[in-house]
Amino acid sequence: xxxxxxxxxxxxxxxxxxxxxxxxxxxxxxxxxxxxxxxxxxxxxxxxxxxxxxxxxxxxxxxxxxxxxxxxxxxxxxxxxxxxxxxxxxxxxxxxxxxxxxxxxxxxxxxxxxxxxxxxxxxxxxxxxxxxxxxxxxxxxxxxxxxxxxxxxxxxxxxxxxxxxxxxxxxxxxxxxxxxxxxxxxxxxxx
Amino acid sequence: xxxxxxxxxxxxxxxxxxxxxxxxxxxxxxxxxxxxxxxxxxxxxxxxxxxxxxxxxxxxxxxxxxxxxxxxxxxxxxxxxxxxxxxxxxxxxxxxxxxxxxxxxxxxxxxxxxxxxxxxxxxxxxxxxxxxxxxxxxxxxx
Numbered sequence: 001x002x003x004x005x006x007x008x009x010x011x012x013x014x015x016x017x018x019x020x021x022x023x024x025x026x027x028x029x030x031x032x033x034x035x036x037x038x039x040x041x042x043x044x045x046x047x048x049x050x051x052x053x054x055x056x057x058x059x060x061x062x063x064x065x066x067x068x069x070x071x072x073x074x075x076x077x078x079x080x081x082x083x084x085x086x087x088x089x090x091x092x093x094x095x096x097x098x099x100x101x102x103x104x105x106x107x108x109x110x111x112x113x114x115x116x117x118x119x120x121x122x123x124x125x126x127x128x129x130x131x132x133x134x135x136x137x138x139x140x141x142x143x144x145x146x147x148x149x150x151x152x153x154x155x156x157x158x159x160x161x162x163x164x165x166x167x168x169x170x171x172x173x174x175x176x177x178x179x180x181x182x183x184x185x186x187x188x189x190x191x
Numbered sequence: 192x193x194x195x196x197x198x199x200x201x202x203x204x205x206x207x208x209x210x211x212x213x214x215x216x217x218x219x220x221x222x223x224x225x226x227x228x229x230x231x232x233x234x235x236x237x238x239x240x241x242x243x244x245x246x247x248x249x250x251x252x253x254x255x256x257x258x259x260x261x262x263x264x265x266x267x268x269x270x271x272x273x274x275x276x277x278x279x280x281x282x283x284x285x286x287x288x289x290x291x292x293x294x295x296x297x298x299x300x301x302x303x304x305x306x307x308x309x310x311x312x313x314x315x316x317x318x319x320x321x322x323x324x325x326x327x328x329x330x331x332x333x
Contacts (some may be wrong), residue, residue: 010214010215010216010217011215011216011217012212012215012216013237014233014234014235014237014238014241014331015237015241015282016216016244017212017215017216017218017238017241018216018239018241018244018245019211019241019242019245019247020216020243020325021209021216021218021238021242021246022214022241022242022246022249023245023249023319024205024208024209024244024246025245025249025250026249026250026253027205027243027245028205029249029250029258029260029262029266029325030261031198031201031202031260031261032260032262032264032266034269037295037296037297037300038296038321040195040293040296041296041317041318041320042321042325043322044318044321045238045318045321045322045325051254051322051325054325054326056325056328057322057325063257067198067202068202070199070202070203070206071202071203071205071206071209072205072206072297072300072322073206073300074202074203074204074205074206074207074208074210074297075207075209075210075213075234075297075300075301075304076210076300076301076303076304077203077206077207077210077304078205078206078207078208078209078210078212078214078301078304079210079211079213079219079302079303079304079305080209080213080301080304080305080306081207081210081211081304082210082211082212082213082214082301082305083214083301083302083304083306083307083316084257084275084304084306087257087305088215091315092217092220094222094225094226095226095231095232096229096231097229098222098225098226098229098231098232102225104273109222109242110292112201112307113214113219113220113221113222113302113307113308114220114221114222114293114294114302114310115215115221115286117224117309118221118285119221119309119310119313120297121309122284122311123309124309124312127254128287129233131291132291132292133309133312133313133316134312134313134316135288135316136288136291136313136315136316137285137288137290137292137299137312137313137314137315137316137317137319137320138223138288138316138323139284139285139287139288139291139320140285140288140289140292140294140295140296140313140316140317140320141288141316141317141318141319141320141321141322141323141324142285142288142320142321142323142324143281143282143283143284143285143286143288143295143302143320144281144283144285144317144321145320145321145324145325145328146277146280146285146324146328146331146333147277147278147280147281147282147284147285148211148271148272148277148278148281149271150285150295150297151228151239151289151296151297152246152295152296152297154247154278154282155239155243156239156243157246159243159246159247159273160209160243160246160247160249161250161268162247162249162327163249163270163271164209165273165274165275166271166278166320167272167274168275168278168279168282169278169279169281169282169285169288170282171279171282172278172279172280172281172282172283172285172286172287173282173283173286173289174284174286175282175283175284175286176282176284176287176288176289176290177224177227177287177289177290178228178286178288178290179229179286179287180226180228180286180287180288180289180290180291181225181229181290182229184287184290184291185290185291188291189234
């Protein structure tokens with residue numbers, strides 16, 4: 001018999017989680033806001049006085065993005081409640097073929113949300129950890145502003161609005177993801 | 192910005208709700224992103240697909256009935272600027288980072304909260320990437 005606590009610990013199937021994620025869009029629309037999280041990376045630049053010498057970052061970040069930075073902070077709080085206070089005690093299950101493919105490239109599935117071998121503080125001082133964290137993060141920040149949106153702004157909000165630019169961006173996301181997974185990652189894991 | 196505690200609290204609450212679902216659906220997991228890009232699991236496709244369906248239904252209702260926000264303003268769906276280069280080139284660049292880190296901006300925040308503090312490095316690098324885009328953007332195709 002599953003208790004409320006079991007349900008809160010998860011994991012939740014896609015047909016529960018997907019609609020709950022989609023509901024974020026009408027909730028924010030009700031407050032007159034559009035769901036899109038990568039703008040926060042720009043707002044964080046605009047907070048830094050030295051960065052504001054560039055006109056691209058010289059705007060009133062509190063007025064434009066104060067609400068969205070609060071959403072971003074809230075996500076971290078939700079991550080703490082869901083990932084620490086009500087953490088799923090079971091190790092994360094990974095599809096068998098993915099486990100085998102990663103093992104063949106020298107990465108063991110470790111049951112965490114992300115492999116400690118790539119994302120722990122000590123792995124930052126390994127070549128592959130540095131490339132994945134720093135280069136990967138840089139590409140996210142550079143690419144999302146170039147494309148004018150990320151997974152939330154294009155793949156969810158933009159596709160739901162039936163906007164052609166968002167479909168183009170999502171196809172781009174997918175091409176980049178396939179190249180990184182099948183061509184770049186095998187090289188990086190070998191470092 | 193309208194500086195009331197209630198104003199801030201409701202955005203914090205919406206974020207906390209979203210972050211909680213990101214953890215419970217495990218879509219913030221590097222391994223789930225790997226399964227997706229290797230076509231080994233339906234999970235990510237199911238989550239994103241049904242999220243888009245629910246969002247699209249809500250936007251259709253907004254347009255159909257010209258709904259207003261809680262403070263009485265008409266809800267405008269703003270269109271992205273025309274063109275294709277920035278979406279394709281920027282999209283591919285973002286996709287490379289998405290697959291390497293297994294995260295995008297929302298999940299990065301949730302992972303830090305969930306105790307994977309190494310993702311503060313990913314966040315800092317992402318902010319640096321956005322700053323770098325700001326420095327070179329006039330020389331890039333859009």
